[in-house]
Amino acid sequence: MVDKKLSGAGLRGQSAGETKLCTVGKSGSGLTYCGYDVSDLADNATFEEVAYLLFNGELPTQAQLSEYKAELTALRDLPDALKAVLKLIPADAHPMDVMRTGCSFLGNLEPEVDFTQQHKAANRLLAAFPAIMCYWYRYSHDGVEIDCTTDEESLGGHFLKLLRGETPSAQHRKVMDVSLILYAEHEFNASTFTARVCASTLSDMYSCVTGAIGTLRGPLHGGANEAAMDMIQKFSSPADAKAQMAGMLERKEKIMGFGHAIYSVSDPRNVIIKAWSEKLAHENGDTSLYDISVACEEFMWDTKKLFCNADFFHASAYHFMGIPTKLFTPIFVCSRLTGWAAHVMEQRSNNRIIRPSADYVGSEPRKVVPISQR
Ligand SMILES: CC(=O)SCCNC(=O)CCNC(=O)[C@H](O)C(C)(C)COP(=O)(O)OP(=O)(O)OC[C@H]1O[C@@H](n2cnc3c(N)ncnc32)[C@H](O)[C@@H]1OP(=O)(O)O
Numbered sequence: 001m002v003d004k005k006l007s008g009a010g011l012r013g014q015s016a017g018e019t020k021l022c023t024v025g026k027s028g029s030g031l032t033y034c035g036y037d038v039s040d041l042a043d044n045a046t047f048e049e050v051a052y053l054l055f056n057g058e059l060p061t062q063a064q065l066s067e068y069k070a071e072l073t074a075l076r077d078l079p080d081a082l083k084a085v086l087k088l089i090p091a092d093a094h095p096m097d098v099m100r101t102g103c104s105f106l107g108n109l110e111p112e113v114d115f116t117q118q119h120k121a122a123n124r125l126l127a128a129f130p131a132i133m134c135y136w137y138r139y140s141h142d143g144v145e146i147d148c149t150t151d152e153e154s155l156g157g158h159f160l161k162l163l164r165g166e167t168p169s170a171q172h173r174k175v176m177d178v179s180l181i182l183y184a185e186h187e188f189n190a191s192t193f194t195a196r197v198c199a200s201t202l203s204d205m206y207s208c209v210t211g212a213i214g215t216l217r218g219p220l221h222g223g224a225n226e227a228a229m230d231m232i233q234k235f236s237s238p239a240d241a242k243a244q245m246a247g248m249l250e251r252k253e254k255i256m257g258f259g260h261a262i263y264s265v266s267d268p269r270n271v272i273i274k275a276w277s278e279k280l281a282h283e284n285g286d287t288s289l290y291d292i293s294v295a296c297e298e299f300m301w302d303t304k305k306l307f308c309n310a311d312f313f314h315a316s317a318y319h320f321m322g323i324p325t326k327l328f329t330p331i332f333v334c335s336r337l338t339g340w341a342a343h344v345m346e347q348r349s350n351n352r353i354i355r356p357s358a359d360y361v362g363s364e365p366r367k368v369v370p371i372s373q374r
């Protein structure tokens with residue numbers, strides 16, 4: 001297997017610290033959380049077990065998991081003051097700005113006063129994010145003030161019920177759960193590194209997560225799942241997809257949902273979410289968007305040797321479940337919060353302020369010329 005040449009701009013290939021949480025691309029394509037392969041976790045664990053693993057270093061026993069899920073369930077509702085703020089945000093706001101504001105505002109209402117409260121703050125955000133997203137969405141788009149609590153056991157099911165107001169199918173619950181597992185953690189990616197830099201100043205959990213949300217928002221990072229959806233919806237058939245993509249490459253446009261900063265030959269999450277996307281397409285009785293997505297994958301590999309990253313087939317999978325495109329990246333927030341918070345805790349446990357140096361490429365030393373003579 002070819003290893004990707006990791007060098008050049010963007011700090012590529014440089015170690016910026018140690019972590020026990022995750023390995024990415026160790027043999028060109030692998031991904032592990034605390035030593036567990038992500039495909040093993042996707043097959044044999046739930047998202048709540050993965051959250052527990054990232055926050056505590058070990059998978060929970062049944063008793064620990066039951067206690068943890070009860071704790072999270074009790075933290076799902078939003079304070080009235082936060083609901084009032086969410087109601088002020090217009091329907092055409094960027095949903096990632098809503099998540100950022102929701103996180104930051106909750107930090108005003110329930111601050112993390114000291115680091116003994118770090119688990120409490122992380123769990124609060126984990127439990128409250130689905131409601132932050134859906135309360136704003138349903139109020140601004142449908143004029144409905146939803147109840148932020150549900151009887152759904154899992155966070156994935158809870159999100160789907162908040163969004164639709166009805167009990168999701170077992171299949172949709174399962175896909176959401178797998179999706180949240182796949183997105184949970186990814187070593188020193190841009191948003192996690194943002195969170196760690198913020199943590200290294202001994203700032204609070206809410207500030208670290210708010211900064212990370214802003215970083216995830218960009219289309220080169222988490223925003224790619226939405227951008228991929230916008231793209232595939234413009235293609236009328238597999239042949240049209242290939243023709244239009246050829247034009248995009250000719251114009252040197254980036255194709256969202258392809259390529260990766262670390263993986264060289266494939267993203268291990270793709271095969272998993274792609275399989276679910278196919279199942280959902282068949283369940284819906286219309287495979288056209290899935291077929292178009294497969295044509296995109298083939299074309300990018302044949303022409304550029306670029307492979308789908310985690311975002312590409314998430315687009316069609318979420319779409320098949322009726323999730324509005326604008327909520328795709330906020331769902332990523334609901335999941336990656338676990339990785340961010342775990343990294344904040346890890347940074348705090350062995351901290352030195354993160355402060356790299358720069359290579360100066362500016363002017364030689366010079367004197368200020370009085371303004372009248374410039
Ligand atoms: C969950 C996540 O955040 S996964 C990433 C989500 N982001 C995307 O899907 C956005 C599209 N992809 C990209 O922009 C890039 O592949 C990134 C940002 C993910 C990685 O960037 P880099 O590490 O700089 O990419 P890399 O070094 O592999 O690029 C090699 C070449 O392939 C090109 N390339 C990489 N990805 C793409 C793409 N998606 N479309 C077109 N060309 C691409 C680069 O422009 C570069 O070409 P050049 O040598 O002529 O400049």
Ligand SMILES: O=C([O-])CC(=O)C(=O)O
Nearest residue numbers: 186188189190261262310
């Ligand atoms: O690791 C990265 O650069 C991007 C990322 O977060 C992911 O792929 O999940």
